[in-house]
Amino acid sequence: MGIIIWLIVGGVVGWLASMIMKTDAQQGILLNVVVGIVGAFIGGWLIGPLVGAGSINDGFSIMSFVVSLIGAVILLAIVNLFRRGRVR
Numbered sequence: 001m002g003i004i005i006w007l008i009v010g011g012v013v014g015w016l017a018s019m020i021m022k023t024d025a026q027q028g029i030l031l032n033v034v035v036g037i038v039g040a041f042i043g044g045w046l047i048g049p050l051v052g053a054g055s056i057n058d059g060f061s062i063m064s065f066v067v068s069l070i071g072a073v074i075l076l077a078i079v080n081l082f083r084r085g086r087v088r
Contacts, residue, residue, distance in 0.1 A: 005060065009068065017072035021080065035072050043071020045053030 009026075010028065014036030018024040027035070048072055054062040 001023060005038055006040075007033055009060065009065065010034070010040060012036065013039060013065070013068045013072050015075055016069055020073055021076040023080070034069065035075060036038055038073045039070075039072025040068035041071070042075055043067040043069070045071075046074075 011033045014027075014032030014034065015024070017035060017039060018032060021068050044067060047067050048064075051063070051067065053061070053067045074081075
C-alpha cells in the first residue's frame with residue numbers, strides 16, 4: 001500500500017511543484033511523479049527535522065505534504081539552475 005501512496009502523492013506534489021516553477025509544459029506525468037518522490041525525499045531529509053514534520057512514510061498529513069512540496073520545488077530550482085543558468 002505504501003508504494004501506491006508514494007505514486008499518488010508524488011504525482012500530485014510533482015505536478016504542483018512544476019506549476020509553481022512554471023515547468024509544467026516541459027514535463028509529463030512520469031517526470032512529475034519522479035520529481036514528487038525525489039522532492040519528498042529531499043524535503044523529508046532537509047526540511048522535515050527543522051519543522052518537526054514526518055515524511056510520507058510515517059503517514060499522510062498536511063505538514064508532510066507541504067514538506068514534500070517544498071523539497072520538490074527545491075529540486076526543480078536546482079535542475080533549472082543547471083539547465084538554464086537561472087532558478088527562474
